[in-house]
Structures are given as C-alpha cells and as structure tokens.
Amino acid sequence: MLILLALVALFAIGGSTYARLHSAQTRIEAAGISLPSRIAALEHAIGYGGMIHDFKNYVLRPTEDNYRTGALNGIREARLILTEVEQIAADFGVSISTDAQRAVIAEYSDVIPQVRALHEQGMTAREIDQLVRISDSAALDEISDVHAQIGQALAQQLTVVHRGINTLFTLTVFASAVTAFLLFALYRREVGRQISVLDTRKQQLELFTGIAAHDLRTPLRQITSLADFAREDLAELSVDTGEIPEFLEDIASRARRMEHLVQETLYFTQGKGTADPIEDLDLEEIVREIGALHMPAQGSLIVDTPLARIPARRIELEIVLRNLIDNAVKHHGGGSPTVRVRHHQVNGYHLIEVEDDGPGIPDGIKARMLARPHSDRPGQEELGGIGLSATRRILANLGGNISVHDAGRRGSVFEITIPARATHVAEPETTR
Secondary structure, eight states, X not given: OHHHHHHHHHHHHHHHHHHHHHHHHHHHHHHHHHHHHHHHHHHHHHSTTTHHHHHHHHHHOTTOHHHHHHHHHHHHHHHHHHHHHHHHHHHTTOOOOOHHHHHHHHHHHHHHHHHHHHHHTTOOHHHHHHHHOOOOHHHHHHHHHHHHHHHHHHHHHHHHHHHHHHHHHHHHHHHHHHHHHHHHHHHHHHHHHHHHHHHHHHHHHHHHHHHHHHHHHHHHHHHHHHHHHHHHHHHHOSSOOTTHHHHHHHXXXXXXXXXXXXXXXXXXXXXXXXXXXOEEXXXXXXXXXXXXXXXXXXXXXXXXXXXXXXXXXXXXXXXHHHHXXXXXXXXXXXXXXXXXXXXXXXXXXXXXXXXXXXXOOOHHHHHHHTTSOOXXXXXXXXXXXXXXXXXXXXXXHTTOEEEEEEOSSSOEEEEEEEETTOOOOOOOOOOO
16 A cells, blocks of 8 residues: 555656646747847847947938937847847746847947037048047957757757656556556455355355255265165065155155255256266156156146156256246245246257246346345345356256246246257366
8 A cells, every 4th residue: 555655656646747748849949030030130220220220320310310219229229139138038937148238238338429529520431430449350250159058958858858748658658567566466365365265165165065065965874774774674574565665765866866866956056067968868757757856745846748868967958947846836926836848949959938827027027036045035045146157157067047037927947958969068177
C-alpha cells in the first residue's frame, strides 16, 4: 500500500513538473516567434526607414516639419521597442547591452532642435550635416548582437526544457512499468493466497468425504451381511416365511448398490472421475430403480415414450437422473408428485426430458440455478443446489448439456442432451 501511495505521489509530482515544463516551453516558443519581429521593428525605427532616414531629410529640408515629426516619432518608437526587447531578455535571464542604441537615440534627440537654428544662421545643408553627423554603426551592430544573444539563449533554454520533458516521459514510462509490475506481483500473491486457501479447503473436503464414505460403507456392508444371515436363518425354519426372503434379498441388493454408489460418488467428488467405463445403459431400468428409491407411495413416475439405451458411465447417468427426479419430489410442495420421463433422438443426440407438476421455477433464477447453488427464499432448501451444478458438469464432460423451461400451466421440464456416441472429456487435473 505504501508503495502504491508513493507511486501515486510520484505521478502527481510528475504531472505538476510536466505542467511547468510545458508552460516554459510555450513561453520560450512565443518569445522566439515575437523576437524577430520586434528586432526588425527596432531596426526600422532606428535605421534608414525611420529615425535616421527622417532626420537626414529634415537636415536637407528644415522647413518641412513632417520630417522633423517623423524623426521624433521614430525616437519614441525605438525607445518603446528597445524597452520591450530588454524585458524579453530579462524574462529569460539574458544579459544584453543596449548602451550604444540608447546613446544614438539620445544624440539624435538632442540635435533635432538645433537643425532649424543652424539653417536660420545661414548654414547650408552640407555644413549642418557635417556639424551634426552622428555615427550609428555601433548601434546597428549592437541590434544584431542583441538579436543573436537572445535567440541563442532562447534556443538553449528550449533545449533544456525538451530534455526535461523527454526525461520526465522516460521516468513516467519507467514508473508505469514498475507500477504494472508491482500490481501484477500483488495480483499473483493474492491469486496464490486464494489458491492456497482453496487447496486447503479441497484437502479438508477430500478428508471429510473419505471419512464419510468409509463410515457409510461399513454399515452398508453390515446391512448386507445381516440380510444374508437373516435369509439363511429363515431358510432353516420349517414355517412359511412368505415374501420375507425376497425382501431380505432386496435389502441386501440395494445395500450393495448403495455401497457401490458411495464409492463412485467419492471418486467423482474428489475429481478422480469414476471407475465405470462408458457403456450402453438401459435408460428405463435406471429410471425405474431411481423412482423406486425416491418416489413416495402417493407419487407417480410415468415413462411416456420408450426409453433407449444411452452411452454413458452408469454412476454419472444415475447422478444426473437422481438429481432431477429427487428435486422434482423434494420441491413439489405436496405429497403426490407426478414425474414424467421422455426420450427422443434428435440430430445425433439423445434428448431426455424430466417433467414435474411442481410449482415451477421463476424466470429470474432458471439460468443461475444451473451454474451454482441457489435458494430463492432464505431458510429454504437450495433449489437444485450443488446437485444441478454437478449435473451440468457431468453432461459437459460427456459433450452434452442441460436446460430448463416451463411445462405449461404448472411445473418445469428439464432437458438433458447426450451425444449418441458419447466420449468422456477429461477434466484438467488439479496441481498443487
């Protein structure tokens, strides 16, 4: 966090520095644009297009006041422009000398009043020119020097500003790269922490399911053994036992089946898949077995169409159908549910429909209930829950899918599809 705050402060300082550098660049460029025009105007005001030019004509024609006025205006303009140029130099810390220019301007300002008096004394224009002649070459050379000095200083300062901007840009890129690296490192650390937490939970779940499976298999074996012992003891009796031996055989058979189911479910929940191979399974036989276990006495399990043989692993197909039939009974809301099972083969897929006459499922949760455990009301049992998300994963591994829609006025229809030639899509192994 402190590093991120430091980087934020660094970016803020960088932004402020860039603003100052950009402002300096703008000022230097503006001065560089205005300087040549001001120097040209100064040369015009002092030189032979302004003050000097009008003064020479005034010497030749002292009676024409327009030349005297032009010379005086040139003096005032030259002084104003010279002050502007000196200010530009001062703004950028350039030391220049304008003494020669100001001296020449002062000399012309002093001799202009003398010209008419000398004419009135009878002196000729040549004589007056020889008397008031002023050397202006030093002033004109000084203008060129001032232009060169200020121009060179502005160019140097602009170069420094450009270097500063380039350095700032480089530092910004570097800081951005460092920021990205730090954020990525923090992200990786957080992801690693989350993976570690999930791995710990996975290990705990594997330990729990292993213990639970062991604890379930032991009493199931005992039930099987006790049923076998009871059947053997009954066989030794001379009395009519009726259907009791058949009931005991049914108990033992279902206990063995339940033990196998527990073992295969353990394999599946631990991400090991299932030991069962893909085989052609009798769909109707599996549906009837699940119905016998889960349908209440007042309920009805109806097979509307002939059920074909399905290519799948037995344990996986049983989990899928058991979840759908058990949910239909559990969420029926009454004591006499009716569950209908249909089968069709469409475009190379087995389509199995499980329809119930329960209260139905709100549209807002149909899609979500297949993705993760969901309960539409606090305190109620999860609607579908882990069972349906596991069902979706099993079908996805077989290349199939599951969907749900309304059955009509009441109830829901779950549709599952399984390719006619199903192949198992292996899930990626979890690495630690």
